[in-house]
Amino acid sequence: MIRHLLSGLALASLATAAHAAFDVDRLLADLAQHKGGRAKFVEKRYLAVLDRPLVATGEMTYTAPDRLEKRTLTPQPETVLLDKDTLAFERGTRRVTIRLANQPEALAFVDSIRNTLAGNREALERNYALALSGDADNWVLTLSPSERRIAALLQRITVNGSGDQIRSIEYLLADGDRSELSIEPLERP
Amino acid sequence: MRLTAGRTFLLWLLAMLAGAAIVWNSRFSADISFFLPARPSAEQQVLVDQLREGAVSRLLMLAVEGGDATARAAASRALQQRLAALPEFVAVQNGDAGSHDAERDFLFAHRYLLSPAVTPERFTEAGLAAAVSNSIDLLASPAGLLLKPFLTRDPTGELVELLGGLNAGAEPDSVEGVWASRDGARALLLVQTRALGSDTDGQQRAIALIREQFAAVHGAESLDLQLSGPGLFAVKARDTIRAEVARLSTISLGAIVAVLFFVYRSPRLLALSLLPVASGALAGVVAVSLAFGTVFGITVGFGAALIGEAVDYAIYYFVQSGRLGVDGWRQRYWPTIRLGVLTSVFGFGALLFSGFPGLAQLGLYTLAGVLTAALVTRFVLPRLAGPARGVTLSGRADAVLSGALRHARRLRWPVLALALAAVVHLALQREQLWLPNLSALSTTSEADAALDTRLRADLGAPDARYLAVVTAPDRETALAAAERAGQRLDRLVADGVIGGYDSPARFLPSAATQAARRASLPTAEALRPRLAAALADSPLSAARLDPFLADVEAARRQPLLGRDALEGTGLALVVDSLLLEGAAGWSVLLPLRPAGGAHGAELPIDAVRAALAGSGVLFVDMKGEFDALYGDYIGEAAWLSAAGFVAIALLLLAALRSPRRLAGVLLPLVLSVAIVIAGLHLAGERLHLLHLVGMLLIVAVGSNYALFFDRLAAGATHDAGTLTSMAVAATTTAIGFGTLALSSVPVLHAIGVTVGPGVLLALLLSAAFAPADTRR
Numbered sequence: 001m002i003r004h005l006l007s008g009l010a011l012a013s014l015a016t017a018a019h020a021a022f023d024v025d026r027l028l029a030d031l032a033q034h035k036g037g038r039a040k041f042v043e044k045r046y047l048a049v050l051d052r053p054l055v056a057t058g059e060m061t062y063t064a065p066d067r068l069e070k071r072t073l074t075p076q077p078e079t080v081l082l083d084k085d086t087l088a089f090e091r092g093t094r095r096v097t098i099r100l101a102n103q104p105e106a107l108a109f110v111d112s113i114r115n116t117l118a119g120n121r122e123a124l125e126r127n128y129a130l131a132l133s134g135d136a137d138n139w140v141l142t143l144s145p146s147e148r149r150i151a152a153l154l155q156r157i158t159v160n161g162s163g164d165q166i167r168s169i170e171y172l173l174a175d176g177d178r179s180e181l182s183i184e185p186l187e188r189p
Numbered sequence: 190m191r192l193t194a195g196r197t198f199l200l201w202l203l204a205m206l207a208g209a210a211i212v213w214n215s216r217f218s219a220d221i222s223f224f225l226p227a228r229p230s231a232e233q234q235v236l237v238d239q240l241r242e243g244a245v246s247r248l249l250m251l252a253v254e255g256g257d258a259t260a261r262a263a264a265s266r267a268l269q270q271r272l273a274a275l276p277e278f279v280a281v282q283n284g285d286a287g288s289h290d291a292e293r294d295f296l297f298a299h300r301y302l303l304s305p306a307v308t309p310e311r312f313t314e315a316g317l318a319a320a321v322s323n324s325i326d327l328l329a330s331p332a333g334l335l336l337k338p339f340l341t342r343d344p345t346g347e348l349v350e351l352l353g354g355l356n357a358g359a360e361p362d363s364v365e366g367v368w369a370s371r372d373g374a375r376a377l378l379l380v381q382t383r384a385l386g387s388d389t390d391g392q393q394r395a396i397a398l399i400r401e402q403f404a405a406v407h408g409a410e411s412l413d414l415q416l417s418g419p420g421l422f423a424v425k426a427r428d429t430i431r432a433e434v435a436r437l438s439t440i441s442l443g444a445i446v447a448v449l450f451f452v453y454r455s456p457r458l459l460a461l462s463l464l465p466v467a468s469g470a471l472a473g474v475v476a477v478s479l480a481f482g483t484v485f486g487i488t489v490g491f492g493a494a495l496i497g498e499a500v501d502y503a504i505y506y507f508v509q510s511g512r513l514g515v516d517g518w519r520q521r522y523w524p525t526i527r528l529g530v531l532t533s534v535f536g537f538g539a540l541l542f543s544g545f546p547g548l549a550q551l552g553l554y555t556l557a558g559v560l561t562a563a564l565v566t567r568f569v570l571p572r573l574a575g576p577a578r579g580v581t582l583s584g585r586a587d588a589v590l591s592g593a594l595r596h597a598r599r600l601r602w603p604v605l606a607l608a609l610a611a612v613v614h615l616a617l618q619r620e621q622l623w624l625p626n627l628s629a630l631s632t633t634s635e636a637d638a639a640l641d642t643r644l645r646a647d648l649g650a651p652d653a654r655y656l657a658v659v660t661a662p663d664r665e666t667a668l669a670a671a672e673r674a675g676q677r678l679d680r681l682v683a684d685g686v687i688g689g690y691d692s693p694a695r696f697l698p699s700a701a702t703q704a705a706r707r708a709s710l711p712t713a714e715a716l717r718p719r720l721a722a723a724l725a726d727s728p729l730s731a732a733r734l735d736p737f738l739a740d741v742e743a744a745r746r747q748p749l750l751g752r753d754a755l756e757g758t759g760l761a762l763v764v765d766s767l768l769l770e771g772a773a774g775w776s777v778l779l780p781l782r783p784a785g786g787a788h789g790a791e792l793p794i795d796a797v798r799a800a801l802a803g804s805g806v807l808f809v810d811m812k813g814e815f816d817a818l819y820g821d822y823i824g825e826a827a828w829l830s831a832a833g834f835v836a837i838a839l840l841l842l843a844a845l846r847s848p849r850r851l852a853g854v855l856l857p858l859v860l861s862v863a864i865v866i867a868g869l870h871l872a873g874e875r876l877h878l879l880h881l882v883g884m885l886l887i888v889a890v891g892s893n894y895a896l897f898f899d900r901l902a903a904g905a906t907h908d909a910g911t912l913t914s915m916a917v918a919a920t921t922t923a924i925g926f927g928t929l930a931l932s933s934v935p936v937l938h939a940i941g942v943t944v945g946p947g948v949l950l951a952l953l954l955s956a957a958f959a960p961a962d963t964r965r
Contacts, residue, residue, distance in 0.1 A: 047328065049340055050728040054328065076326045091327075177337075 032119030219427035244766030246386025284368030392420030497925015499562030529893030536889020539833030611867035857954030883943025891951025
């Protein structure tokens with residue numbers, strides 16, 4: 001009985017969401033509601049210097065608002081953990097911890113994904129111009145760097161999603177190399 | 190030949206002039222050597238060298254505050270450029286983006302001589318396949334951005350190997366492209382002076398230059414410069430000590446002159462009384478200069494106390510010889526005074542054996558001073574003063590004092606109760622009575638220390654706490670030894686025992702190692718087919734790697750690296766600070782970092798020692814050595830104080846020939862010590878080494894007064910003047926030591942605050958416990 005009531009409430013809230021105008025604020029507000037979860041990812045990197053793309057797979061875990069862990073399982077186990085202002089990178093016996101405040105470019109880079117997840121528009125617009133197309137069920141958010149130093153590295157970030165779930169992220173680097181990250185949620189806490 | 194007054198004065202003057210000439214040529218110092226061990230162990234020697242001359246001792250940390258981030262960054266850049274152009278500075282870093290390009294370019298250009306991964310196996314088909322595959326994997330990771338531009342020239346990833354050994358993550362934060370504090374409110378710079386840490390003049394010039402250049406840089410902007418580092422501490426300590434020497438001596442002399450004038454009411458006697466004092470002060474500096482070569486500023490500051498102690502003998506002479514005349518005085522009083530001089534000499538003499546050079550100097554200075562003052566009083570003063578020209582007191586003062594003396598006896602039981610309470614308090618507090626570290630003796634103010642800690646944390650400046658040290662007769666052997674030590678340390682890094690280490694051999698490998706690496710590079714003809722086979726299935730096609738083949742071929746003909754090749758990069762600085770030429774040969778310092786990377790984390794010392802055992806590598810924990818050093822000093826000071834006390838007791842026993850009289854002399858002194866120390870502790874004074882030494886000095890100096898009471902008790906005629914002279918002498922001594930209590934230099938303050946009250950109390954208690962038959 002209670003479950004029915006709850007799903008009824010959920011439906012009702014979905015209906016309200018659908019009626020509201022769909023814009024960047026709406027999308028980011030929805031994303032901000034998402035408190036975290038686990039997902040499988042497949043990452044494909046297209047590099048001019050290589051004859052074929054590099055493919056990596058693994059799992060990502062997001063914990064709102066500022067913890068993102070990317071655990072690559074193939075071809076080489078590797079963990080990247082973004083926690084507040086540090087980026088820890090672990091591969092085999094090698095561990096590197098970078099304080100992002102030292103690396104403004106790296107910070108802007110990783111903050112694009114984290115601030116999208118957290119729905120933090122103000123932080124996103126500090127470094128990027130935002131453009132949104134599509135509707136709530138299939139939206140595309142484009143981030144174009146406005147900061148000169150980031151633009152030197154990165155042409156564009158394209159985030160694709162449905163509702164409050166991000167489905168893919170594509171980074172297009174300044175030199176034309178690009179990387180596609182497809183995300184498939186495993187569970188919702 | 191009988192010496193006339195004129196001849197005596199002439200002889201005295203000649204001696205004084207000779208002394209003045211020696212003092213004029215003496216080297217005065219206010220640096221940290223005061224606290225460094227005179228007879229260091231091998232580990233302590235490393236500590237001493239690092240503190241006096243090490244790279245860390247030459248670092249100054251600068252912070253630009255105020256204005257906005259843009260103004261601070263602009264000031265940081267302008268200051269960096271101006272300072273870097275000056276010969277007084279070896280390096281000036283502000284984290285300006287691009288400032289590491291020179292280092293990276295150097296590492297890249299010489300990667301096949303520098304990379305530890307370069308072995309013959311690496312250039313076999315299997316080795317190439319593994320290395321390139323690893324590089325391609327790395328491309329997909331955050332490190333890939335760095336690697337990508339170099340991939341076709343460096344597909345085996347030697348640059349990554351080299352950078353991986355560097356200390357990543359220890360750089361300060363960056364705002365507007367230059368180093369900044371964590372909160373972003375300060376722009377930071379790190380300066381290495383050419384002047385050694387022990388060269389206080391050089392440090393002072395460097396600091397003045399920095400301030401001057403900053404004033405020229407910040408112009409209209411309201412920016413402030415903050416500065417800290419060992420050099421600044423040394424300069425400030427010297428300024429403090431200089432000011433204190435002048436201030437304390439003036440106060441002490443002024444107050445003592447006032448007291449003497451009140452008693453004598455004769456400028457001539459006053460001037461004559463100061464004669465032994467001036468002689469003693471001069472003799473003290475001469476003795477220290479001749480024995481140690483260098484006179485510490487703090488030692489001269491101790492002069493304020495010496496004035497008070499040395500003037501006593503003249504007071505005894507002038508007050509006591511008033512009625513008796515010179516010969517009578519010599520006969521009746523001199524033996525007692527001589528014994529008092531000897532107890533003082535024994536007390537201060539005990540300090541001569543200290544391995545703490547500061548303490549040994551204080552001991553020698555005071556010993557020479559007191560002895561000279563006493564001898565001048567005995568042999569020079571009477572001739573100059575002429576016959577029987579002492580003060581003739583009305584006897585009223587003595588009458589008043591005798592009355593007071595009778596009252597003093599009533600204090601016996603209360604004093605005993607107080608002393609018992611003091612002893613109980615000290616016994617209960619004995620575990621936490623003494624401060625456990627040397628920093629209590631540092632002249633650095635708390636505000637300066639706090640600023641230093643803050644800047645150090647902001648900069649992530651190395652505290653270089655753990656060092657592995659290798660020594661060798663020449664540079665090549667030293668580098669080879671550093672490489673062998675590095676192999677052991679590599680295992681510790683792999684096991685996670687330590688976080689990492691620095692080595693000069695990383696940027697300047699031994700010639701043998703470089704040659705071996707170069708010899709493992711194949712010719713282009715040999716390499717090309719191996720590469721093609723290795724990359725048959727790789728996403729990276731061998732056809733793209735011609736730049737790699739060209740670079741390897743070039744590297745085969747590259748000359749080996751010498752120290753000169755590093756010039757113009759920050760790496761030269763690293764190598765020079767870690768590879769040192771000393772009198773006994775070369776030594777290599779390998780600073781170790783704790784695992785975890787957190788600032789202030791500790792290394793598992795025993796595990797590191799075990800791993801390095803038998804390799805000839807000396808492992809030093811600087812903080813541990815420093816703490817142990819202070820522990821040694823405390824232990825030694827306690828031992829010396831006890832030995833000094835025993836020596837004084839034996840001397841008195843030999844002179845008094847009666848255990849009962851000995852007990853009568855020592856009891857008030859011991860009670861005074863207990864009451865003073867307990868009182869200081871209760872008053873919140875942080876007790877350290879110098880308070881401990883002060884306890885011995887209370888006994889050494891206070892016994893002078895106790896002996897007079899013993900003499901009176903033994904049935905000596907009670908002359909008018911005896912009590913007065915003692916009261917005046919104790920007052921001047923208390924003034925002299927008490928003045929030191931005003932000092933902001935902890936060494937002087939501690940002795941002053943202990944001995945000043947201790948001497949007065951010793952007089953009072955000696956009076957209270959004087960046997961009954963002292964009364965007329």
